[in-house]
Each structure stands twice: as structure tokens, then as C-alpha cells.
Amino acid sequence: MRGRLQNKRSALHEETAPMPRSVAAVHAESLHNRDAFWAEQARRIEWKKPFKQVLDYSNPPFAKWYVGGTTNLCHNAVDRWAATQPDARALIWVSTEVDQTLEYDYRTLLAEVNRCAAMLKGLGVGKGDRVLIYMPMIPQAAFMMLACTRIGAIHSVVFGGFASVSLASRIDDAQPKLIVSADGGARAGKVVPYKGLLDEAISLSTHKPAKVIMVNRGLAEMPMTPGRDEDYGALCVKYDGATVPCEWVESSHPSYTLYTSGTTGKPKGVQRDTGGYAVALAASMETIFCGKPGETYFSTSDIGWVVGHSYIIYGPLLAGMATLMYEGTPIRPDAGILWKLVEQYKVVSMFSAPTAVRVLKKQDPAFLKKYDLSSLRYLFLAGEPLDEPTAQWIAEGLGVPVIDNYWQTESGWPILTAQMGIEKTRTKFGSPSFPSYGYDVRVVHEATGEELPRGEKGVVAIMPPLPPGCMSTVWGDDARFVKTYFSSIPGKLMYSTFDWGICDEDGYYFILGRTDDVINVAGHRLGTREIEESINSHSNVAECAVVGVADQLKGQVAVAFAVVKDASRIASPELRKAHEAEVMKLVDAQLGAVARPARVHFVTLLPKTRSGKVLRRAIQALCEGRDPGDLTTIEDQSALQQVRDCLAT
Numbered sequence: 001m002r003g004r005l006q007n008k009r010s011a012l013h014e015e016t017a018p019m020p021r022s023v024a025a026v027h028a029e030s031l032h033n034r035d036a037f038w039a040e041q042a043r044r045i046e047w048k049k050p051f052k053q054v055l056d057y058s059n060p061p062f063a064k065w066y067v068g069g070t071t072n073l074c075h076n077a078v079d080r081w082a083a084t085q086p087d088a089r090a091l092i093w094v095s096t097e098v099d100q101t102l103e104y105d106y107r108t109l110l111a112e113v114n115r116c117a118a119m120l121k122g123l124g125v126g127k128g129d130r131v132l133i134y135m136p137m138i139p140q141a142a143f144m145m146l147a148c149t150r151i152g153a154i155h156s157v158v159f160g161g162f163a164s165v166s167l168a169s170r171i172d173d174a175q176p177k178l179i180v181s182a183d184g185g186a187r188a189g190k191v192v193p194y195k196g197l198l199d200e201a202i203s204l205s206t207h208k209p210a211k212v213i214m215v216n217r218g219l220a221e222m223p224m225t226p227g228r229d230e231d232y233g234a235l236c237v238k239y240d241g242a243t244v245p246c247e248w249v250e251s252s253h254p255s256y257t258l259y260t261s262g263t264t265g266k267p268k269g270v271q272r273d274t275g276g277y278a279v280a281l282a283a284s285m286e287t288i289f290c291g292k293p294g295e296t297y298f299s300t301s302d303i304g305w306v307v308g309h310s311y312i313i314y315g316p317l318l319a320g321m322a323t324l325m326y327e328g329t330p331i332r333p334d335a336g337i338l339w340k341l342v343e344q345y346k347v348v349s350m351f352s353a354p355t356a357v358r359v360l361k362k363q364d365p366a367f368l369k370k371y372d373l374s375s376l377r378y379l380f381l382a383g384e385p386l387d388e389p390t391a392q393w394i395a396e397g398l399g400v401p402v403i404d405n406y407w408q409t410e411s412g413w414p415i416l417t418a419q420m421g422i423e424k425t426r427t428k429f430g431s432p433s434f435p436s437y438g439y440d441v442r443v444v445h446e447a448t449g450e451e452l453p454r455g456e457k458g459v460v461a462i463m464p465p466l467p468p469g470c471m472s473t474v475w476g477d478d479a480r481f482v483k484t485y486f487s488s489i490p491g492k493l494m495y496s497t498f499d500w501g502i503c504d505e506d507g508y509y510f511i512l513g514r515t516d517d518v519i520n521v522a523g524h525r526l527g528t529r530e531i532e533e534s535i536n537s538h539s540n541v542a543e544c545a546v547v548g549v550a551d552q553l554k555g556q557v558a559v560a561f562a563v564v565k566d567a568s569r570i571a572s573p574e575l576r577k578a579h580e581a582e583v584m585k586l587v588d589a590q591l592g593a594v595a596r597p598a599r600v601h602f603v604t605l606l607p608k609t610r611s612g613k614v615l616r617r618a619i620q621a622l623c624e625g626r627d628p629g630d631l632t633t634i635e636d637q638s639a640l641q642q643v644r645d646c647l648a649t
């Protein structure tokens with residue numbers, strides 16, 4: 001059957017064997033009959049060459065899914081549907097920032113992706129090369145991601161809200177041959193110019209990309225570097241009508257890397273495979289997100305985050321759905337915009353974050369009733385803890401079930417969630433329900449590694465192998481993958497989520513916050529160490545501590561305590577204010593506004609143990625008005641008083 005696609009008949013939803021009808025039964029089947037379960041799921045996508053082995057787990061904790069199989073993510077997301085439903089809507093782009101709407105059906109999406117693939121190839125990008133995408137929420141970003149996977153290049157999307165230092169560290173780690181960017185993004189009516197940040201990042205990085213493709217939206221200055229920078233518009237003319245065949249890659253071939261924050265200042269490149277990811281997403285679209293070909297899916301996330309990768313771009317397209325890509329905020333032109341879009345495009349599944357709902361909660365609730373939402377089956381919320389009042393408010397306001405799902409950049413798809421496509425289970429407010437099939441989730445004691453009985457709080461861990469779709473390693477650093485994720489549960493090779501959790505008597509899980517120094521600001525995951533490094537680079541800062549503090553709107557915000565070198569610069573309240581603004585500006589410039597602390601307090605020393613460890617948890621407790629616990633280990637108690645004094649002002 002050379003040159004023919006295998007499993008063609010089984011590609012469509014209707015043709016896959018129905019799953020057993022209970023979530024518990026499917027979960028048990030996925031763990032106890034793992035190979036058969038995932039072999040069946042693999043029929044959801046098209047393979048060029050069938051796999052020989054479902055899982056190679058000969059080198060724990062590294063899991064290789066669908067060994068020997070070749071496939072292509074772009075083929076499964078675009079070409080396959082362009083052949084069977086060319087006129088069906090594929091990508092709908094709505095920008096309330098520039099007041100523009102564009103629609104692409106599968107035929108035109110394929111043409112755009114082909115053209116971008118031709119550009120990349122024409123500029124020397126090939127299989128395995130990295131392409132860094134630093135772009136706002138515009139269709140060209142989606143075309144470029146798909147064009148990369150089409151030709152076997154590895155994309156690395158960097159969130160447009162990050163600034164030059166964050167970007168430079170990612171350029172150095174990914175070593176891209178080419179970068180794609182745009183003149184600017186827009187947020188709440190304000191233009192965010194990208195080119196200056198990009199040029200500065202390239203000047204800071206050791207690695208220099210050979211080429212940069214710039215999309216000109218007419219929003220901001222875009223000075224071009226001759227010989228390096230290429231204009232997207234001119235390339236479109238040059239490659240108009242070009243077609244590029246899909247590169248059939250091994251299932252384990254990296255499709256992309258996505259950087260995420262951890263406990264060190266250096267972000268980790270989460271590496272994803274091709275075959276396992278495609279299968280996991282395709283399965284999740286039916287079992288978790290309940291979408292069908294031809295229907296519309298709407299995720300309000302950003303392509304810079306994992307939700308954007310999995311559920312703006314790949315997931316909906318793998319399911320033959322239309323994906324709605326939105327550039328704008330939930331409250332402009334008014335707080336009804338999201339629901340207006342649901343009505344207009346007959347959205348069936350919508351995915352957002354608790355923060356967006358908390359923003360809407362401050363607006364007139366009449367907006368929730370203004371539009372016809374009868375197409376909407378579910379609202380999925382993820383990325384941060386979903387508090388009960390928020391969940392209740394939106395569920396009642398919209399009259400649709402709200403599904404909390406819990407996952408991480410590392411997992412790529414939900415770890416804990418209701419799976420309404422399998423069984424309509426009851427949901428409990430505050431709980432993302434049960435483990436998804438394939439995830440062997442345990443709650444373990446942080447010091448002994450022992451599994452805890454139901455009702456007891458512990459660390460949420462996953463017994464490997466991790467299911468298809470999860471990260472395969474840290475880009476370029478297998479040792480870091482093992483050390484970071486599989487070495488913290490005593491005595492056991494288990495994946496730690498670094499989240500506290502509890503499983504109740506009914507088997508429902510509750511997530512209770514991070515065990516490490518990662519904070520979650522409006523659903524954006526940030527490492528406090530990265531922010532500390534940035535503040536420490538200020539010439540008048542000797543050292544600092546950054547903690548995450550509970551916030552009603554954003555979930556958490558960063559608060560910094562900095563030790564200044566020259567105290568005369570903070571000698572009056574006015575000087576302090578000015579100095580605080582200066583430090584915030586520095587963080588904005590280096591990391592981006594998403595990382596800006598809500599407050600920067602100045603002190604002369606930090607609360608530390610005798611061994612020099614900064615007691616961030618005690619600082620955090622004080623900031624949140626909680627009991628800071630045992631403080632006898634603090635070497636100089638006056639440091640605590642300084643923290644208290646700062647908070648009192």
C-alpha cells in the first residue's frame with residue numbers, strides 16, 4: 001500500500017468503536033489494558049505507516065508512543081478535512097482590537113498553510129529545525145504553526161506578552177533557524193509594538209536566527225534588518241499557489257516545544273511528540289469536549305499558552321471543527337462580546353479561564369442573558385483554581401454546565417476532568433472531577449511518598465508511563481526531565497505535578513495550590529525566581545524575594561520585597577513610590593507586563609534562616625494575613641517586622 005494512507009476508513013468519529021459507557025470503566029480499561037486501549041484510540045488519526053508497537057517503555061520514565069508509525073499533525077488537522085469537507089469552516093478570526101473578521105474554510109486554510117510552508121522551506125527551514133513564533137493572535141500565527149508541523153520543523157511559540165529578556169532566553173534554548181513575528185499586537189485598544197522587543201532580544205541572545213519573517217499589520221514601526229528580515233506580504237506574493245507535501249515523521253518526532261516556568265530562573269522547553277499528541281487530542285475532543293466535525297469550538301486562550309496549542313489550533317482542527325480565534329478582551333466593546341460570538345458562530349464548546357469569568361462578574365449580569373446561547377453545551381474552565389462562587393455565578397447565569405479541568409503545560413490535555421462524552425457525571429463545585437483515561441493519578445505523602453487514603457491532603461502525582469500527548473522530555477535536557485519531574489516523590493519514580501490535592505470519598509479530586517515557587521497570575525504561570533532575577537538586575541537592588549499573594553480577581557499576584565543598596569533613594573514616601581515604579585518598569589521591559597509585581601516593597605533585610613534560606617512561605621502568609629507558622633528559625637526577627645511594617649503602609 002505504498003503511498004496510500006493507512007486506517008483511512010477509521011479516521012472519522014462514527015467509525016471508531018464506542019467506548020464503554022462509564023468514566024470509571026474507561027479509566028480502568030486504559031490502565032489495565034493499556035496497549036489495546038491506546039491502539040483503539042490511534043484509529044482516530046491517519047497514519048502513513050502503521051505503528052509496530054503501541055508503547056516502548058524500556059527506558060523509564062521516557063515513554064515512546066506508537067513506535068514505528070509515521071504520521072503528520074498538519075495532515076490530520078488540515079489536509080484530511082480539506083479532502084472530505086473543503087467548504088466547512090476551519091478558522092474564524094475575530095479581532096475587536098482592529099475591528100476585523102476573517103473566515104477560512106478547510107480549502108483556504110490548506111492553501112494558506114501550504115504557502116507558509118513554502119516560505120519556510122524557501123528560507124532554508126527543514127525537518128527538525130526550530131522556528132520561534134512570537135506573534136499576536138492573528139491567523140498568520142496559526143498558519144505558521146501548522147506550516148511547521150507540515151514540514152517537520154519544530155515550532156516554539158513565545159507568548160506575545162513576554163519581553164526581551166524572556167524572549168532572549170528562549171531563543172538561546174530553542175536555537176531557532178528562523179523567527180516569525182509581527183509589527184505589533186493590541187490589547188484593550190493599546191498597541192503593543194513587537195519589533196523593538198524582538199530586535200533587543202536577538203541582540204541579547206547568543207544564538208542568532210538566520211532569518212526573521214515579519215507580518216506587517218500596519219500597527220507599529222517595523223524597521224527591517226537587511227539580509228535577515230523578510231516581509232511576509234512580499235513572501236505571500238512570491239509563494240502564492242505553492243504547495244508543499246507533508247513530511248511524514250516518526251510518531252516520536254517533536255512537533256513543538258513550549259517554554260514554561262519552574263522553580264529555577266531558566267524556563268523549561270516542554271517537548272511534545274507528534275503521534276501521541278494527535279491521538280490524545282483527537283480522543284479528548286470527543287470524550288471531554290464533546291465536539292463534532294462541522295461544529296464550532298471557541299477557546300479564549302492565547303496561542304502562547306498550552307491551551308492555545310491544544311485547543312485553539314490542533315484539537316478542534318483534528319476533530320474537523322471550526323476554531324474561533326479571538327483577539328480582544330472579554331469586556332470590549334462591552335461585557336457581552338464573548339456571548340455575542342457564541343450566538344453568531346453557534347459555538348458548542350467554549351474554553352476559558354476563571355480569571356476571565358471573575359472579570360465578567362464585575363460587569364452587568366444582564367449581558368449573560370442578552371444573546372441566544374442555545375448552541376452552547378458546556379463551558380470549560382482551566383488554568384487556575386476555580387472558586388465556587390465564580391463557578392456558580394457563571395453556571396447559573398449562562399444556564400450551561402461548567403466543567404473545571406485541571407492540567408499543565410506538561411500534560412498537554414486534561415489530567416482531571418469530567419468526561420461528558422463518555423458519561424454525564426455529576427459535577428461538584430471546586431472539583432475538576434476525575435482522572436482522565438491514561439492518567440494513573442495518586443495523592444501521596446510529600447515526605448514518605450506513601451499513597452494517602454481518600455480525604456487526606458498530599459501531592460498529586462502520576463504513576464508513569466505518562467499517557468500519549470504528555471511531554472516526552474525537556475528540550476535538549478533529558479536529565480532535567482527526570483530530575484525535575486520524577487525525583488521529588490521519595491522512593492518512587494513518579495511524576496510530580498507540584499500541586500497539593502485531595503481525593504474525596506466519592507473519588508472527586510480537589511486541587512489546593514502549588515507545592516513549589518510557581519505562581520499563577522490570571523491563569524498565567526510564572527516562576528517567582530524569574531521575577532526575582534529581573535528585579536535583582538536593578539542597579540540599586542541587592543537582593544529580593546517575590547511571593548504569590550491571593551487576589552480576588554487574578555487568583556494570585558506577585559508581591560516583591562527588595563533590599564536596596566542605597567537607602568537614600570527611598571528616603572521619603574515620594575522617592576519610594578518613584579523607585580517602586582522604576583523597578584516595575586524594569587520587569588515590564590525585561591519579562592513583560594504579565595510578570596509585573598502588584599507591589600514592590602523596600603526593606604533593609606529579608607527574613608532568612610541561619611543557613612541563608614529566604615522564608616518565602618512566611619512572607620506569603622503575612623501578605624495574606626495568615627499565621628506565618630514557626631518563625632524561630634529566622635535569624636534576625638526584625639526582618640519580619642519590616643515585612644509587617646511594609647504591609648501596614
Ligand code: AMP
Pocket residue numbers: 260306381382383384385386404405406407408409410432497498499511513514520523524525
Ligand atoms: P500551566 O502549565 O501554565 O497550565 O499551569 C499549570 C498549573 O496551573 C497547575 O500545576 C495548577 O497549579 C494550575 N491549574 C491548572 N488548572 C487548574 C485547575 N482546574 N484547578 C486548579 N489549579 C489549576
